[in-house]
Every structure is written in structure tokens, then in C-alpha cells.
Amino acid sequence: MAFSDAHGRRLKAAIVRWVIYGATLLTVAVLFGILGYILCNGVPNLTPELFAWEYTTDNVSLMPAFINTILIAALALTIAVPLGIGAAIYLVEYARRGNRFVMVVRAAAETLQGIPSIIYGLFGLLFFVTALGWRLSLMAGAFTLAIMVLPVIMRTTEEALLAVPNAYREASFGLGAGRLRTVFCCVLPTAIPGIVGGVILALGRCVGEVAALLYTAGSVAEVPNFLQQGFAAFFQPTRTLATHLYVLASEGLHTQETFATAVVLLILVITLNLGANFFAKKLGVKREDG
Amino acid sequence: MAKLEYHSEQKASPKMSVKDLNLYYKDFQALKSVNLDFPAHQVTALIGPSGCGKSTLLKCLNRMNDLVAGCQITGTVFLDGQDAYKEVNVNDLRRRVGMVFQQPNPFPMSIYDNIAFGPRTHGIKSRSDLDVIVEQSLRSAALWDELKDRLKKNALSLSGGQQQRLCIARALAVKPEVLLMDESTAALDPISTAKIEELVGELKDSYTIIMVTHNMLQARRVSDRTAFFLLGEMVEMGPTEILFSRPREKRTASYVSGEFG
């Protein structure tokens, strides 16, 4: 009786173990399958023409889209990061626990995080593009993206701040530091890795977004000419790399170039992630005055 | 009238004192009209069973209770005769009344930055001044020889005992007048504990020390005066030797003889 029990349990454990192995294997296989497929098809097609400064229908250069992607992501994050982190700091460090307002903001952010990006696109179209008269533009796209990633940044920063042990805050207050110094010199540096994680997530969404941008940023494959137009260039329509990929793929005329573009997008995302992580390490180990 | 008595009883005026202190966490009364003096340059131990309000009283002395939602206080806390809640800026109070916690809580930064955190908070920026303070503080906490070559290392890489002494050094770095220690040896091994007890003996020449401890032997070893608490009340206060050998109150007697608690 006892023997058969132990036997059955061992069998169950073995089954569970194999299911877990199987799931892991499958996940890894799918991941590497996709990566390998894109790389195999894309890398041989990485031709110099793809990186020409000017886009033409013949060379389908990704360069303008590449630059636009960086511009629009940088602009979106410039808006969303300070706002998101600021809001999270307020919610965690300043607002009183159990405050009604805090709960409403938190619930709203959670809901907004789950909304499909096309809804943000629609909002951007109605508000920035039409109501504010920004037309399809870099600015309208960046603001739409900023609104889209704001809840992501806010929520992850909140989690990161909540994960900072209270003992650090007590130690800081106990030394006579005010709330401002406690937050900026003690809590934030400790939370930086988590916050950067959120920013990376947001960055990834900005770089990979198409739906929200089609109706707000447009799909003109040109870099806004800041040199000639100055500030007005912000209101030129732009096409990002992801949009570019979408357009190429849906046209179906340049399959090889499409894969090559996908490789570039992939490398861009990986580089940005690595860069952000490196930056996080530097910031996290805080050393005032060297 | 009451004030007169209090002065005649205590010849030198105390460094800190507490008058008719009541403290409520929401509806729960954690301290019941506590009256207590803490003479300068003495070690005062607070003893009593768990939950009797020792930590709560300690946190009133540097207003860490301000951070607890729903915590309300009546009565007065004096520091050098000034009302700590009305006449002293709270950040100033916490600089003058430093605190060492039960669990070592160094910041996740270098040893140097940990100690420099307080002085920097209070406006000391010059590197050479900070260097001097860091060395002095580490020396006072008997850590300098152990750590002088590792100032750039992360404080979290130290042992528990070293971390706690680092926290003492960090508290000393802002040149406090009073040092509050809440069971600061409870998480440490006997050797680290002995080092910290020895340290307390040395520090009392320069500081007024108030410590919470569960260890009655420790209270006897290091303190000059002891106060016994029970259920939020201060039952008895006196010179340590007398409180342990000839307590006035029966409740004190049964606690110090180990009958309960």
C-alpha cells in the first residue's frame, strides 16, 4: 500500500517533470525558430542600397524609417518617462496609503495598459491629428505613443518603488533627510533597475508599434527636415521601421528586403535593450562625487 | 508645581525627557501617560515583554512615528528643555537624535557613501571634510581598521555584525547628541554583540544612549539606568543595579526574575 503510493507519486513527479521539460523545449524551439528564420532569410539580403539616405520605390531604403523610429521613440519617452516616474513617485512616496484618488489612478492605469493600441491610434487621430490640427505627424505619433506607454512606465515604476525595503526609507529619515532627499538619493537609485525595466518595455512598444502610428504619424518615408524647417519639421508625417515593415509586407513586392528590414528592427531592439541595461547598471550603483 | 518637583528630583536637567506621553495607533493606546527622564551621558535601557511599547516610545523620541499613518500623540517630549514636536525642526531633531534599528539597514551603496549620506544631507559637500568624518565615524564604531581599504565596496557585502556597526558609524556621522538603539544586537552573533556592547560603553562619554533590549543580562551589563514597561505603562525606573536587585514594584520583580515575559 505504502509502496504503491510512493510509486504512484514518483510516476506523477516524472510526468510533471517531462511536461515541464517539453514546455521549455517547445518555447525555446519556437523562439529560436523565429529568430533563425528571420536571420536566415534576412541577413543575406542586407544590401547597401537598403541603407541609402533617400527612400525610393526601387531601393526601398529603410534608413529614413530607421531614423524616424529613433526620433519618435526618443520624443515619446521624453514625454512619458518623466510623467510616468513622477506620477509613480507621487502615488508611492507622497500620497497616503489607501487614498481613494490613488486607487482610482491605479485602476485607470491598469485598464489603460490592457487596451489595444489601435484605440490609442483612434484617440490620437481624433485628438492630436484632428482636434489640435497637428495633422499626421511625428509630433502626433510621439504623443500618441507617449500616452500609450505612460501606464506601462507608471505601473512598473510603482512596483519598483514598492519593492524598495522600508528600512532604507527609515534609515534615511532617521538621519534627518527630508522626503525629497529620501526619495531621490535613497529610494530612486535602489529602484533604478526596475524602473529601467519598465522603460525598456515602453521602448520596445514604441519601436514595435504600427497600429497606433498609421493614423497619427502617417507613412511618408522621409526624415523630417529639421535643418530647413526647424520646429515645423515636428509636424511632418513620418514612417517608422515597424510601419515600414508593415507597408513592405502588405505590398508584397519586396519579400527579400522585408526580411532584411526585419533583421534590422530586431537588431535595433536588442541593441536598445542591452544599452538600457548597461545604463541601468551605471546608474544603479550610485556614487555621489565619484 | 509639578515642574518644580521634577527639577528638584533630578539635579542636572536631563538630556531628553518625556511628560505625560500618550500614544494611539488609531484606537489602540500603545503608551499610557509615560513620564521619563534620560540623563545626559548615561545609558538608559528600556526593558519589558514584547508589545509593551518600547519601540513605540523610542520612535517618539525622534519622531519616526510621524511616518506611521493613524498615529496620534498627546503629551510632550523634551530635548534640552525644548519641545521636540513644536520647537525643533523635525529633520534637525532626527539629526540630533540618531537611531540604530533592530535589523542592520545599510543603504545599497558603498561604505563611504553610507556614512557620507547624513553629512551630505546636512550640507557638507567638500570631499576632504567628508573624508575626515568618514574616518572619525568608522573609528568611533571600531570599524576603521577592518574597513579602511574597502571604503568603495558595497556595504551589503559586509557581515551582519559589521553592517550593524556601519549603521552605528552612519548614525554618528551626523554628530548626534542622543543615540537610540532598538534591539540593535538582536540579529547578531555573540561576538558582534559583545563588540557593540563594548562600543556603547565607550560612546556614552560623548553621547546619551537609550537602548531597547530583550536581554536582561545585556541591560545589566551596559546600562546605568533601566526603565521597565508593561502594556504601555512605565512601571518602574531606576539605577540598573537597584532595579534588578531591589525593585520597588512586584511586577518588575517577577519580570526581572524571569517569571514571565
Ligand SMILES: Nc1ncnc2c1ncn2[C@@H]1O[C@H](COP(=O)(O)OP(=O)(O)OP(=O)(O)O)[C@@H](O)[C@H]1O
Ligand atoms: N504601526 C502600528 N500600527 C498599529 N499598532 C502598532 C503599530 N506599531 C506597533 N503597534 C502596537 O503597539 C504596541 C507596542 O508595539 P511596540 O512595537 O512598541 O512593542 P515593543 O515593546 O517594541 O515590542 P517588541 O519587544 O516585540 O519589539 C503593540 O501592541 C503593537 O501591536
Ligand SMILES: [Mg+2]
Ligand atoms: Mg520593538
